[in-house]
Amino acid sequence: MNRPAVPRPLTEAEVIEAEAELGVTFPSEYRHYLLQVSSGGAVEQLEKTENGWWWAGNSTKRRDLLPLPFPHPDTYEDADDEFYRRLPRAEDYADEDAFSESMNGWNTEYWDFNERKTAGSFVAKEHGCGFATLLVITGPFAGTLWWDGRATSDLIIPLSLDHAGGARPVTFGEWLGRDSWDLLPPGWGRA
Structure with missing residues (x-):
């Protein structure tokens, strides 16, 4: 067209x-x-x-x-920092599957936060x-x-x-x- x-x-x-x-x-x-x-x-x-x-x-x-x-960018600066502090670390999980599941949940939540x-x-x-x-x-x-x-x-x-x-x-x-x-x-x- x-x-x-x-x-x-x-x-x-x-x-x-x-x-x-x-x-x-x-x-x-x-x-x-x-x-x-x-x-x-x-x-x-x-x-x-x-x-x-x-x-x-x-x-x-x-x-x-x-x-x-x-939202003015200043309004979510602290929340951004908090998200990164909650980033899953492999060493905190008993196995790769548990880490992967936690990471997937974090990614989903962070994607939504970034869209907002x-x-x-x-x-x-x-x-x-x-x-x-x-x-x-x-x-x-x-x-x-x-x-x-x-x-x-x-x-x-x-x-x-x-x-x-x-x-x-x-x-x-x-x-x-x-x-x-x-x-x-x-x-x-x-x-």
């Missing part, structure tokens, strides 16, 4: 239907973009599929987490190698963009025009037309 280079904007009825189905209200700048510019283009396309409304390129994201508020770190957001732009730009849809950071750098650093950080001055996350409107790599802290990820 050939997709147009820039998908058409959505209608007001489509946006209302998508918001109702997803259990969210889109941030105003993103909503305006969907209605006036495109359902995709600069971001992953919001589309209605056989599974309902969702974003292209986000098939592995959990739908049930979208209505939850996006991006609750309330979707991948707006995929950058390859596990890096992505997230657009926050819900919570106090709704309408801002964040860098998911967990592939190499285990960090999610705000994309910002002013990292030296407090790193206020950019809004969707500020981000449009910019390269997410240029909104990272100085020296991050570029040799």
Whole structure:
């Protein structure tokens, strides 16, 4: 199937239907973009599929987490450390089967915990190698963009025009037309 280079904007009825189905209200700048510019283009396309409304390129994201508020990374720092302290060690188990069972349980719990770190957001732009730009849809950071750098650093950080001055996350409107790599802290990820 050939997709147009820039998908058409959505209608007001489509946006209302998508918001109702997803259990969210889109941030105003993103909503305006969907209605006036495109359902995709600069971001992953919001589309209605056989599974309902969702974003292209986000098939592995959990739908049930979208209505939850996006958590600031500082809020789970201690919990992250606690998970690693509870990492099973082979020497603490009588045999390999018991260790494997414990490790499987830990992995399942940690996978869920990691998924919750991006609750309330979707991948707006995929950058390859596990890096992505997230657009926050819900919570106090709704309408801002964040860098998911967990592939190499285990960090999610705000994309910002002013990292030296407090790193206020950019809004969707500020981000449009910019390269997410240029909104990272100085020296991050570029040799």
